[in-house]
Amino acid sequence: MLHDLIIIGAGPAGASAAIYAASRGLAVLLLEQQAVGGLIGQVSTVTHYAAIETHETGASFATRLQAQLVAAGVQVCLEPVRQVSLAAPLKTVQTTANTYQARAVILANGSTANRLAIPGAATLDGHGMNLNAAREGQAYAGHNLYVVGGADGAIKEALYLAQFAHKLVVIHFEDQLSAIPQFTRPLLQLPNLELRLHTRLTAVEGETALSRLHLTDEHSGQSQWRDDPGAGVFVYTGSTPNTALYPELKLDKGYIPVNEKMETALPGVYAAGDIRVKQVRQVATAVADGAIAGINAAAFIQSGAPA
Numbered sequence: 001m002l003h004d005l006i007i008i009g010a011g012p013a014g015a016s017a018a019i020y021a022a023s024r025g026l027a028v029l030l031l032e033q034q035a036v037g038g039l040i041g042q043v044s045t046v047t048h049y050a051a052i053e054t055h056e057t058g059a060s061f062a063t064r065l066q067a068q069l070v071a072a073g074v075q076v077c078l079e080p081v082r083q084v085s086l087a088a089p090l091k092t093v094q095t096t097a098n099t100y101q102a103r104a105v106i107l108a109n110g111s112t113a114n115r116l117a118i119p120g121a122a123t124l125d126g127h128g129m130n131l132n133a134a135r136e137g138q139a140y141a142g143h144n145l146y147v148v149g150g151a152d153g154a155i156k157e158a159l160y161l162a163q164f165a166h167k168l169v170v171i172h173f174e175d176q177l178s179a180i181p182q183f184t185r186p187l188l189q190l191p192n193l194e195l196r197l198h199t200r201l202t203a204v205e206g207e208t209a210l211s212r213l214h215l216t217d218e219h220s221g222q223s224q225w226r227d228d229p230g231a232g233v234f235v236y237t238g239s240t241p242n243t244a245l246y247p248e249l250k251l252d253k254g255y256i257p258v259n260e261k262m263e264t265a266l267p268g269v270y271a272a273g274d275i276r277v278k279q280v281r282q283v284a285t286a287v288a289d290g291a292i293a294g295i296n297a298a299a300f301i302q303s304g305a306p307a
């Protein structure tokens with residue numbers, strides 16, 4: 001199946017790229033493994049992006065993004081991409097269901113949230129150990145909730161979880177939280193907060209639910225088990241770029257280098273959003289990257305890329 005342009009990933013970067021490319025008359029195929037919206041579609045609260053609604057949730061943001069893609073005439077297929085061949089003039093993209101070809105490809109498949117590689121975590125995945133406060137937080141109402149991480153995303157999700165938590169415990173390995181004051185100020189005023197700085201969660205135990213947690217102090221090295229049956233842990237310790245699909249590209253610390261047109265080192269191959277080398281990873285920068293990639297991919301194709 002031949003398309004003008006294939007975009008991998010329907011987060012803010014891929015969706016923005018698709019909307020711009022379609023507006024230039026291209027037949028655009030947008031491939032997504034999970035759901036339109038990407039990472040931001042899964043957060044409890046969207047902040048900072050210009051013109052968001054008051055109390056914008058990830059879900060409401062993703063719903064509007066989806067509607068905008070439909071209105072733009074973008075073909076969205078919920079198919080995970082498994083393999084690509086990008087070096088030849090005609091690019092090949094294989095999903096679990098189909099093989100597609102296109103004159104140009106935009107890589108916008110972001111990153112995957114890190115899980116904690118500690119004893120017990122894999123057993124309790126989804127049964128005490130969680131990555132999505134918006135989806136799973138309420139199920140723990142009345143129990144103690146633990147958030148691992150100290151950056152913006154972690155503290156923002158901790159603020160959301162506080163409403164369900166008997167006690168909210170924030171565990172961060174450094175001596176200070178690294179989140180912005182907009183999030184740390186209200187956090188520090190929560191009556192049910194226990195802040196555990198210079199501390200790591202080093203193991204969890206339980207069979208079908210969490211029963212106890214092992215905490216280790218970074219300064220003293222001392223550790224202790226803490227009984228907490230039915231508690232929930234939410235992990236926000238960064239993410240890893242989804243670049244394993246692209247062995248043909250030379251990466252920089254796992255991210256894809258691009259120039260200001262979002263071109264990679266391979267002709268006709270663009271990268272946009274969190275997956276590329278950049279300083280600020282936010283919706284605003286992902287959407288901007290997508291616009292630039294979509295416009296330049298369209299110009300590339302319309303200037304006579306191979307049929």
Ligand SMILES: Cc1cc2nc3c(=O)[nH]c(=O)nc-3n(C[C@H](O)[C@H](O)[C@H](O)COP(=O)(O)OP(=O)(O)OC[C@H]3O[C@@H](n4cnc5c(N)ncnc54)[C@H](O)[C@@H]3O)c2cc1C
Nearest residue numbers: 009011012013033038039047081109110153273274282283
């Ligand atoms: C907890 C948290 C809260 C945040 N809050 C904010 C905020 O309030 N405001 C803000 O501006 N930024 C926020 N961010 C950052 C923001 O979410 C990201 O910068 C943004 O989502 C990046 O967009 P993206 O399109 O590059 O990647 P992503 O949003 O990661 O989208 C990539 C998409 O590609 C898909 N994909 C991956 N692999 C494949 C594959 N093989 N085949 C097909 N599809 C694939 C994924 O399923 C995903 O839908 C937050 C981040 C976190 C972790």
